[in-house]
Amino acid sequence: MYIENLEKSMYDLICETSTNLPKDVRRAVTAARANEDAGTRAAMSLDTIAKNINMADDKLSPICQDTGLPTFKIKTPIGVNQLEIKAAIKRAMVQATKDGKLRPNSVDSLTGENSGTNLGIGLPVVKFEQWEQDHIEVKLILKGGGCENKNIQYSLPTELDGLGRAGRDLDGIRKCILHSVYQAQGQGCSAGFIGVGIGGDRASGYELAKEQLFREVYDHNPNEELARLEEYILKSANQLGIGTMGFGGEVTLLGCKIGVMDRIPASFYVSVAYNCWAYRRMAVDVDAISGEVQNWHYNEGEKLSFHENESEDKSQQATRTVELTAPISEEQIRELKVGDVVKISGRMYTGRDAIHKYLSENDSPVDLDGHIIYHCGPVVLKNEDGSYEIKAAGPTTSIREEPYQGDIMKKFGVRAVIGKGGMGPKTLAALKDHGGVYLNAIGGAAQYYADCIKEVEGVDLLQFGIPEAMWHLRVEGFTAVVTMDSHGNSLHADVDKTSLEKLSQFKEKVFN
Numbered sequence: 285m286y287i288e289n290l291e292k293s294m295y296d297l298i299c300e301t302s303t304n305l306p307k308d309v310r311r312a313v314t315a316a317r318a319n320e321d322a323g324t325r326a327a328m329s330l331d332t333i334a335k336n337i338n339m340a341d342d343k344l345s346p347i348c349q350d351t352g353l354p355t356f357k358i359k360t361p362i363g364v365n366q367l368e369i370k371a372a373i374k375r376a377m378v379q380a381t382k383d384g385k386l387r388p389n390s391v392d393s394l395t396g397e398n399s400g401t402n403l404g405i406g407l408p409v410v411k412f413e414q415w416e417q418d419h420i421e422v423k424l425i426l427k428g429g430g431c432e433n434k435n436i437q438y439s440l441p442t443e444l445d446g447l448g449r450a451g452r453d454l455d456g457i458r459k460c461i462l463h464s465v466y467q468a469q470g471q472g473c474s475a476g477f478i479g480v481g482i483g484g485d486r487a488s489g490y491e492l493a494k495e496q497l498f499r500e501v502y503d504h505n506p507n508e509e510l511a512r513l514e515e516y517i518l519k520s521a522n523q524l525g526i527g528t529m530g531f532g533g534e535v536t537l538l539g540c541k542i543g544v545m546d547r548i549p550a551s552f553y554v555s556v557a558y559n560c561w562a563y564r565r566m567a568v569d570v571d572a573i574s575g576e577v578q579n580w581h582y583n584e585g586e587k588l589s590f591h592e593n594e595s596e597d598k599s600q601q602a603t604r605t606v607e608l609t610a611p612i613s614e615e616q617i618r619e620l621k622v623g624d625v626v627k628i629s630g631r632m633y634t635g636r637d638a639i640h641k642y643l644s645e646n647d648s649p650v651d652l653d654g655h656i657i658y659h660c661g662p663v664v665l666k667n668e669d670g671s672y673e674i675k676a677a678g679p680t681t682s683i684r685e686e687p688y689q690g691d692i693m694k695k696f697g698v699r700a701v702i703g704k705g706g707m708g709p710k711t712l713a714a715l716k717d718h719g720g721v722y723l724n725a726i727g728g729a730a731q732y733y734a735d736c737i738k739e740v741e742g743v744d745l746l747q748f749g750i751p752e753a754m755w756h757l758r759v760e761g762f763t764a765v766v767t768m769d770s771h772g773n774s775l776h777a778d779v780d781k782t783s784l785e786k787l788s789q790f791k792e793k794v795f796n
Contacts, residue, residue, distance in 0.1 A: 287372065289575030293568065294376035294422070296577065298354070299385045301424050301566040302346045305337050306582035308501040309538075309563045313337070314588055316475055316528070316535040325623075325765055326533030330475075332726045332763075333528075333561055334590035336678075339731035341589070344385075348562040349663050349676035349730040350428035351386045354408040357498070359421040361572050366412050369420070373410060377402045384675040387663045388750055396638065398749030420572050423498050423581075425565040430681040430704070430727060431558050434472035436464050437489060440552040446787035452552045455794055457482055458513065464556040465521040465537055466787045469780060470530015471681050471705030473560030473727035477501070477539040478517075481555040483547040489555035496541035497559055498567070500582065503541075510542045517542075520790060524783045528561075529727060530705060531765070532779050538563075562728040611654025612699040614719035620766050622773045626723055628762040631741065632656040632702070636680055638752035640688040642745060643696065649744040649754065652696035659685065659703030661751030663730070664740075672740040674757070676730035679704040682722070690714025702764055706776030715770050722768035724775075736762040 305313075313333060320327045340347040356373060360366055380386045381402045390404035391397065402408065415421075438444075438460040440452045447463055450456035461480055468474065479499075481492030505511035517540040527533025538561065547553070567581035606620060610630040620626070633650065635643070635657045663676040682689075682703030689701060689711045699720055701707075704727035715721060725733065742756035767775040 286573070286575040287368065290369065290570065291372040291375050293570050293575060293577045294373050295379055297422060297424055297566060297568050298376055298380045299344070299383075300580075301426055301564050302351055302380070302385045303340050303344050305340075305347060305563070306566060307585050307587050308582055310337065310588040310590075311585070312501050312538040313561065314590070316538060317590075320528070320534050324533060325531040326527040326529070326535070329528040329531060329726050330535075332729050332732055336726075336729040336732040338590055339735065343731060345734070346385060346387070346663055346676040346730055347564060348428055348560070348728040349387055349661060349678050350430065350680065351389060351663070352426040352428040352564070353389065353432065354386075354402070355425050355427065355494070356408060356410045357413070357423040357495075358410065359413050359415045359417070361418055361420070362414055362416070364420060364572055369412075370410050373408065374403055377408055384663055384665045387661065387676070391749065396748070398751070400749070418572060419578060420570040421567065422570060423565070423567040425494070425497060427494075427497075427557075427559060427564075428562070431472040431476060431560040433681065434468040434558040435490065435493075436467060436556050436558075437486060438463075438554045440554065446784045447791050454509075454513070457554055458516070459790075460554040461513075461517050461540070461542075461556065462520060462787060462790055464558065465517075466524060466526070466783055468558050469526055469705065469776065469783070470724075470727075471683055472558045473562065473704065474526055474530060475528050475535045475538045475561055477559045477563050478537065478541070479557040479559070480540070480542040481553075481557075482542065482544040484545045484553060484555075485547075485551060486553060486555075488545065489553040490557065492543045492545055493555040493557040496543050497557055497563075498565055499541045500584075501539045505542065507544065510544065514540045514542055524786050526779060526783050529724060530776060530779055531724075531767075532775075532782075560728055608700075610656055612656070613654065614699065617699050617719050617721050618770050620721050620769055621771065622766055622769050622775050624766040626764050626766060628656065628764070629760045630758070632658045632757050632759060632762070634658045634660045634662065634753070634755040634757065636661050636752050637684055638748040639745065639754050640685045640692060642748075643692050644688050648696050650756070652698050654697060654699050656700040656702060657692075657698055658757070659701065662734070662755060664750050664755070672743065672755075674734050674737045674740060674755075677734045677737055677757075678728050678730035678732075679725040681705045681727075682707050686711055690718075693720050694718050706767055706774065712768055712772065712774050712777075715768055716772045719770050721766055721770060723764035724767040725764045733762065736760060
C-alpha cells in the first residue's frame with residue numbers, strides 16, 4: 285500500500301497547490317485590498333483576483349491557467365528509496381494533467397513538441413536532500429512563465445537605470461532588489477512576491493532565491509540585517525506606483541524574502557526570483573512507512589474567503605464602459621481611449637507564441653478581419669462526446685509577441701489584442717497606424733475568465749499542443765481595460781516612466 289498511498293499523497297499535493305491559494309497568501313491579498321484606493325483600476329483588479337481565488341476553490345480548478353514548471357524539493361530519512369518517490373510524482377503528474385488540474389506544459393526545446401503529460405527531459409524538477417527526521421517532507425511550487433520570465437540576476441558592480449552604480453556592498457544589494465521590482469512592472473502579474481539570493485554562483489544564487497519563496501509570508505528572517513532589508517524593500521517598492529497589473533496604485537509588492545550564502549572573491553551575484561500574486565506553493569509531511577500525508581504546511585490561521593465589495597462597480601462608474609461584439613469596425617476602435625473598460629461578447633481567437641510565428645509566415649486558418657486575438661494558453665479538457673471544455677483561461681504575458689503583433693494585425697485586419705503586461709513601441713505604432721487597441725485582462729484570473737467563455741466553437745493548429753493551439757471561443761461579458769489605444773497612448777509606458785522617476789528618488793538613500 286505504500287506506493288499507492290504515496291502516489292495519492294503526491295496527487296493531492298499537486299491538486300491542492302494548483303487550486304487552493306495558501307492561507308498566508310490570502311492574508312497578503314486581503315491586506316492589499318484594504319490598502320488600495322477604492323474605485324481605481326488597481327482596486328478593481330484586486331477584486332477580480334479575490335473573486336478568482338474563491339472560484340478556483342469552489343470549482344477545484346486551477347487558480348491560473350499557467351500551472352507553470354513544477355519544482356519539488358524533498359527531504360527524506362536515510363534509507364528511503366528516492367527513486368520510488370520520483371516515480372510516484374511522475375504518475376501523479378500525468379493523472380493531474382488528465383484531470384485538468386495542470387496544463388500540459390512540457391515542451392521539447394528542439395522540436396517544440398508538447399508531451400501532453402507534463403513529463404519530459406528534466407521535468408518535473410525534483411530535488412532531494414537527506415535529513416535525520418523520520419518523515420518525508422515534500423515541497424512543491426508551481427511558478428508560471430510570466431513571473432519566471434521576470435526573474436533577474438545582477439553581477440556587481442553594475443549600473444542600474446534610475447539608481448546609478450550598485451557596488452559590492454549592502455547598498456548595492458538594496459539597489460538591485462529595488463530595480464528588480466521596477467523592471468517587472470505589470471508583466472509578472474503584480475502585486476507579487478520576490479525571493480532574493482545574495483552570493484553563490486549563477487546557478488546556486490537562483491536556487492537560493494527560489495528557496496526563499498517557500499518561506500511563510502509573515503515569518504521573521506533570523507538574520508536581523510536581512511530582516512531590516514526585507515522590511516525596507518517592501519515599504520520602498522510600494523512607493524513606486526506600479527500597482528496591481530501595472531495599472532498604477534499603492535500596492536506593488538506583497539512580500540520580500542532574502543537569503544545569503546558565501547561566494548568566491550571574483551563573483552558577486554544578486555539573484556531575484558519574482559512570483560506573481562498567484563503564489564502557488566504548498567508542502568506536506570508524509571509518513572515514511574505508510575506513504576500517507578501526516579501534515580499540511582502553510583496551514584496556520586483561518587482560511588479566508590473573499591467578500592464582494594464595490595470597487596469594481598465604482599471603477600466602472602468612474603470610467604467609460606463600452607460593450608463590443610466582434611467583428612469590430614475601425615471606427616469603433618478609434619473611439620476607445622486608455623482607461624476605458626471594455627466588455628466583449630461574440631467570438632475571439634487564442635494565439636500565443638507558436639500561433640504568432642505561424643501567422644507571420646502563413647495564411648490564417650480563419651478570417652481574422654475585425655476580430656480579437658487573445659494571448660491565452662487555456663487548460664482544456666476533451667469530453668466524451670468530442671466537445672471541448674475550458675477549465676482555466678487567463679491571459680499570458682503579451683510582450684513576447686512584440687516582434688510579430690503589429691505586422692499580424694495589419695496583415696489580417698485584427699482590431700484588438702487581449703493580454704497582460706502591455707506591449708512595446710512597435711505594437712503601439714501599429715495600433716495608431718492600423719486602428720487597433722490593446723486590452724489588458726487581469727493576469728492569473730483564470731477562473732474568472734473561464735466563466736466568461738460559453739462555448740468552444742472550434743480549434744485550429746492543435747499540432748502545436750493545447751496551450752499553443754488557436755481556440756475559437758464564444759464569450760459573454762469578457763471584461764478588460766484599454767491600456768494602449770489607437771491615438772498613441774500607452775498606460776504601460778506612462779507607468780514605466782513615472783515609476784522610474786520614483787525609483788531614482790532612492791538613488792542616494794542609504795539603508796540602515
